[in-house]
Amino acid sequence: MNSPNAPLNASLNSVDDLIAAGLVAPDQAGDLARVEENFRIRITSEMAGVQSPAVAAQFVPDARELVTRPEELTDPIGDSAHSPTYGLTHRYPDRVILAATHACEVYCRFCFRREVVGEAAALPEPALTAALDYIAKTPAIWEVILTGGDPMSLSPRRIASIMARLSAIPHVQIIRLHTRVPVVAPQRIDDAMIAALRARPTVYVGVHTNHVDELTPAACAALARIADAGFPMVSQTVLLRGVNDDAATLEALFRALLTLRVQPYYLHHCDLAQGTSHFRTTIAAGQAIMAQLRGRMSGMGVPTYVLDIPGGFGKVPIGPDYLERSAQGYMVTDWQGARHIYRDPD
Numbered sequence: 464m465n466s467p468n469a470p471l472n473a474s475l476n477s478v479d480d481l482i483a484a485g486l487v488a489p490d491q492a493g494d495l496a497r498v499e500e501n502f503r504i505r506i507t508s509e510m511a512g513v514q515s516p517a518v519a520a521q522f523v524p525d526a527r528e529l530v531t532r533p534e535e536l537t538d539p540i541g542d543s544a545h546s547p548t549y550g551l552t553h554r555y556p557d558r559v560i561l562a563a564t565h566a567c568e569v570y571c572r573f574c575f576r577r578e579v580v581g582e583a584a585a586l587p588e589p590a591l592t593a594a595l596d597y598i599a600k601t602p603a604i605w606e607v608i609l610t611g612g613d614p615m616s617l618s619p620r621r622i623a624s625i626m627a628r629l630s631a632i633p634h635v636q637i638i639r640l641h642t643r644v645p646v647v648a649p650q651r652i653d654d655a656m657i658a659a660l661r662a663r664p665t666v667y668v669g670v671h672t673n674h675v676d677e678l679t680p681a682a683c684a685a686l687a688r689i690a691d692a693g694f695p696m697v698s699q700t701v702l703l704r705g706v707n708d709d710a711a712t713l714e715a716l717f718r719a720l721l722t723l724r725v726q727p728y729y730l731h732h733c734d735l736a737q738g739t740s741h742f743r744t745t746i747a748a749g750q751a752i753m754a755q756l757r758g759r760m761s762g763m764g765v766p767t768y769v770l771d772i773p774g775g776f777g778k779v780p781i782g783p784d785y786l787e788r789s790a791q792g793y794m795v796t797d798w799q800g801a802r803h804i805y806r807d808p809d
């Protein structure tokens with residue numbers, strides 16, 4: 464993906480930047496300008512410096528984003544249907560999502576929040592206060608997931624402030640940050656950022672990464688800094704056609720993550736965001752990949768394949784199914800596809 468003209472220490476933020484960096488051809492400018500009118504563009508120097516079509520496809524805009532299919536939605540996972548205060552989503556009783564910012568270090572071309580990311584950056588103070596008040600007044604909330612946008616695109620000072628305010632709420636036991644930053648902007652994981660993560664409740668870092676080529680030496684060092692500081696990490700990966708939709712590619716990613724002390728957690732079926740149909744596989748294809756992974760690697764490295772049900776009905780595992788009821792009890796399918804009967808004891 465890189466070019467001799469790509470800047471080393473700056474993000475690329477426009478079609479003009481991409482053309483100047485040699486990442487798109489000048490004759491694409493017209494179509495991509497129309498994409499840019501609808502969806503933000505940003506690629507960090509770290510990702511612009513990776514020579515990988517699988518990385519480029521995730522960040523370089525594409526004229527196919529101008530195609531919106533009838534089933535695609537502006538709010539594909541229905542955040543707004545469960546929003547008690549601006550910036551807060553309360554879908555399940557015991558946890559909330561707090562969108563601390565709408566800014567990201569990169570703008571992924573398949574993002575399920577692509578309609579809102581890039582809008583005014585940090586959550587305004589009145590909205591943050593209202594969200595924290597809601598959390599404080601709702602004792603059932605055990606976990607707060609900081610997302611966005613990307614919460615680690617905020618300054619360490621701002622993150623530390625939010626963490627301190629959440630820490631002051633006794634029933635909040637887990638804070639989870641979902642972020643692309645350790646991978647796409649690893650230089651941000653410095654001592655100040657690590658210090659900002661320290662809070663009273665247990666803090667998890669959920670790392671979004673989709674291809675082993677994203678795991679540059681700097682990204683690996685950033686993940687090591689987080690692990691060395693004692694924060695457990697899980698990963699989230701989006702299944703993307705042409706990027707990672709085969710078992711060997713995902714296996715390489717999940718093995719690398721395990722060695723980096725990141726537990727593969729979720730493989731997301733690509734949500735119905737507008738202009739993303741070129742990235743979406745079928746669920747059957749995803750299930751076939753999952754079945755292959757189950758045989759190829761340790762269960763510790765195999766995430767759960769999930770679908771966010773469009774409309775805001777939550778996340779569900781979507782298989783493949785290994786167990787079905789039969790007249791004799793259960794029919795169980797092993798990793799090689801052979802079927803076996805299992806009976807519960809009388």
Ligand code: SF4
Pocket residue numbers: 566567568569570571574575576577580611612613643671
């Ligand atoms: S970093 Fe996350 S929130 Fe931001 S554009 Fe990418 S997928 Fe969307």
